Amino acid sequence: MRRPFPNRLARIALLAALLPLPALAQAPGQDSVGEAAWVRKRTAQLQALDKVTARITVLDATVNQPVRFGSLTITVLACNARPPDEVPDAAAFIEVRDTVGSPNAPPAFRGWMLANAPAAHMLEHPVYDLRILDCR
Template sequence: MPLLLLALALSGPALAQGSDQGPPAEAGWVRKRSAQLQALDKVTARITVLDAVVGQPVRFGSLTVTVRACNARPPDEVPDAAAYIEVRDDLLPAASPLAFRGWMLANAPAAHMLEHPVYDLRILDCR
């Protein structure tokens, strides 16, 4: 049990919501310049694929999405992508906390999700 807790403590901060660190470099992640995101409007059932350059905000409905980092696995490994994303809902006051800030994983979309009544967002790929 203590060994499991140590392993979680060492790996957890890199992927925890609110962390500004990326996936561990020793895990073989490669930095990329843009992210491909899938956005869903739950009211209209409209799905949109967004291409977001790291550091440049993109809009979807009332959301402003900024990808701060996007990392992918090398081609010789199992495909995966991880993006550090900040999401602001522009319908809320400017002083409100962000709707989401943290790492999203392509192969584990439920691990760290945007919890919003109208929109869903997930990372598809880093390029």
């Protein structure tokens, strides 16, 4: 008996195509069924951890203004929060570059970070951890 999707990659591609796009991908102010709109904010509150020294620092990063933590340059490209009458949550589109290494190297991280799901999409770095706390 022949299976309809013989390899794992084809099954994953089909699953990805069938999943609905998240509300973050929608235009600002546009609601999907059962979900409130995200509100754009100008400042992201980030928590940075230096794993070597165990130093935790809270950074306030203005959108499109790079901030430094150790050898990292962190640029918040977008910061969205839920309206006050909804369950609190924040999401930030962040680009992180490490100054150690080649200047032409790709970013150490580029993508959305979610306050309520920090492990969903996180910076993978041997020395530093970074997470979004809030958007203001």
